[in-house]
Amino acid sequence: MSELSELYQQVILDHNKKPRNFRKLETANRSAEGYNPLCGDQLNIYLQVEDDQLKDVSFEGSGCAISKASASMMTQAVKGKSKQEAELIFDEFHRMVTGRLNEEKEPNQLGRLTIFAGVRDFPVRVKCATLAWHTLHAALNNQPTISTEN
Amino acid sequence: MAAIVEELISIRPKPSDGWNVERIRKDFPVLRQTVNGKPLVYLDNAASSQVPVMVIERGAQYIEQEHSNIHRGVHYLSMRATTAYEGAREKVKRFINARDVKECIFVRGATEGVNLVMHGYGRKFIGEGDEIIISALEHHANIVPWQMLCEERGAKLRVIPMNDAGELLMDEYQALLNERTKFVAVTHVSNALGSVVPVRDVIESAHKYGAPVLIDGAQWAPHARIDVQDLDCDFYTFSGHKIFAPTGSGVVYGKADLLEKMNPFQGGGDMIKSVTFEKTIYADLPNKFEAGTPAIASQIGLGAAIDYLNIIGREKAAAYEHQLLSYATERISALEGVRIIGTAREKLGVLSFTIDGVHPHDIGTILDQQGIAVRAGHHCAQPVMKRFNLPATARASFAFYNTTEEIDQLINAIEKVIEVFV
Numbered sequence A: 001m002s003e004l005s006e007l008y009q010q011v012i013l014d015h016n017k018k019p020r021n022f023r024k025l026e027t028a029n030r031s032a033e034g035y036n037p038l039c040g041d042q043l044n045i046y047l048q049v050e051d052d053q054l055k056d057v058s059f060e061g062s063g064c065a066i067s068k069a070s071a072s073m074m075t076q077a078v079k080g081k082s083k084q085e086a087e088l089i090f091d092e093f094h095r096m097v098t099g100r101l102n103e104e105k106e107p108n109q110l111g112r113l114t115i116f117a118g119v120r121d122f123p124v125r126v127k128c129a130t131l132a133w134h135t136l137h138a139a140l141n142n143q144p145t146i147s148t149e150n
Numbered sequence B: 001m002a003a004i005v006e007e008l009i010s011i012r013p014k015p016s017d018g019w020n021v022e023r024i025r026k027d028f029p030v031l032r033q034t035v036n037g038k039p040l041v042y043l044d045n046a047a048s049s050q051v052p053v054m055v056i057e058r059g060a061q062y063i064e065q066e067h068s069n070i071h072r073g074v075h076y077l078s079m080r081a082t083t084a085y086e087g088a089r090e091k092v093k094r095f096i097n098a099r100d101v102k103e104c105i106f107v108r109g110a111t112e113g114v115n116l117v118m119h120g121y122g123r124k125f126i127g128e129g130d131e132i133i134i135s136a137l138e139h140h141a142n143i144v145p146w147q148m149l150c151e152e153r154g155a156k157l158r159v160i161p162m163n164d165a166g167e168l169l170m171d172e173y174q175a176l177l178n179e180r181t182k183f184v185a186v187t188h189v190s191n192a193l194g195s196v197v198p199v200r201d202v203i204e205s206a207h208k209y210g211a212p213v214l215i216d217g218a219q220w221a222p223h224a225r226i227d228v229q230d231l232d233c234d235f236y237t238f239s240g241h242k243i244f245a246p247t248g249s250g251v252v253y254g255k256a257d258l259l260e261k262m263n264p265f266q267g268g269g270d271m272i273k274s275v276t277f278e279k280t281i282y283a284d285l286p287n288k289f290e291a292g293t294p295a296i297a298s299q300i301g302l303g304a305a306i307d308y309l310n311i312i313g314r315e316k317a318a319a320y321e322h323q324l325l326s327y328a329t330e331r332i333s334a335l336e337g338v339r340i341i342g343t344a345r346e347k348l349g350v351l352s353f354t355i356d357g358v359h360p361h362d363i364g365t366i367l368d369q370q371g372i373a374v375r376a377g378h379h380c381a382q383p384v385m386k387r388f389n390l391p392a393t394a395r396a397s398f399a400f401y402n403t404t405e406e407i408d409q410l411i412n413a414i415e416k417v418i419e420v421f422v
């Protein structure tokens, strides 16, 4: 069960139960919907972007513990960051969960997000962890909806 | 072409009362492995069942000794392959009690079966203003092709609703039927809920309006006897990979007079009598519907899987599976916070459930870590999920090689899930 406890760490379970920034953002000027047709996971990301900065971030939707916790922690991680910084973290996150970045050895901006490193042992769950990030990317680039199957 | 019938294996069930599941398990090499350090507990049979040695060996024999194309060669190997392939068709004919082998069309699976009927029958005979009836229980395979047809032809799709138990509302069905009803396509058993549909009534009522009926038997075929003459269905389809044969095999049965007047499905080699640039004359049944080289090894394997089912005794296997489902239902019902989705009075093979506060994918992953394979998702039946207001369920589905001990392990694993999440 050790890999399992790597995946379902307390912090992840906590964010699943009590997701942060889990609401529609009234001040949003950008948003996107992300959909994973394989699982039926669906979420909306709302952004308030001002002068290239992510002033506020929130999300809504339904999904598994991994996708929900990932979305919740993502909103915390990118709030206040510039567009470019957010994209950089996405890139690092993506490489970490697909086993192409060793978060312990290589310098990175992931911070608490390294808690998702365990996902790399569960290839079918990578899409769950990255759905929120793909959706954030879409919102930043003015794509209204994305699907993990495209 | 006269079908050359491969020698049929004598089909006498062994005279023993109980079900010797340990002996049966030895026939399935897949079951011997460990997953994540635990013995594999395979409870995803509704997605694909496992293949017994007898079937594997028959497929291997074709590849090792008979590999060649069918219906095309005067040489030895081709004749042997053709004999084996047509022998499998003969076995299918007996398996479903068709009148004639020419009514048994080999397809890649139930999906292709439905599509064949949609193209061959639907596109020829269904037009603007006509209505097609399906049910709320359907797999996407028996929804999307009919939607495509309706869109193309300006026909209308009507849906038989269901109650909260997952049973079709037959009164509503009666109310949907009318002179415009030109086709009815329903599942025999729901893959998402396990509900058995009273297809005999569906067929009888549709026939009063002259509408042909297709039964999607993908989930019935692994568990119970099929008699297409007794049912009087016009079309019946199922997939080989769900009845202990390899992927790529399957059957669509059609009444000969309907198949005769239908358009072919795909065009190509093997489905013709003669071709000139001006005109092609199609082959007789069943070849008219079998363009190109089929999955020969798989279809021969399907024949062997039918032999296997006959040898082990279908009735006894069904009775045992019934016990497994009852036992699993009883044990899961006793767990707090676990809800069974689909509580029809008559069910076969499938147990869908949810756990309060836990997404089915997380259930699937935690079960997999304990070597237990279940399906977590929408089961290619999104309208069923929507009807129950759920994004997904976890689904355990059973075959005659599963054991009550495996169900106990499933229960322990579910308890583990609850422990992790609560």
Ligand SMILES: Cc1ncc(COP(=O)(O)O)c(C=O)c1O
Pocket: B046, B047, B108, B109, B110, B111, B112, B139, B141, B142, B187, B189, B190, B191, B216, B218, B219, B239, B241, B380
């Ligand atoms: C009820 C039902 N119909 C159709 C299908 C489609 O079968 P296949 O994917 O083998 O074509 C399935 C399989 O999942 C099924 O359960």
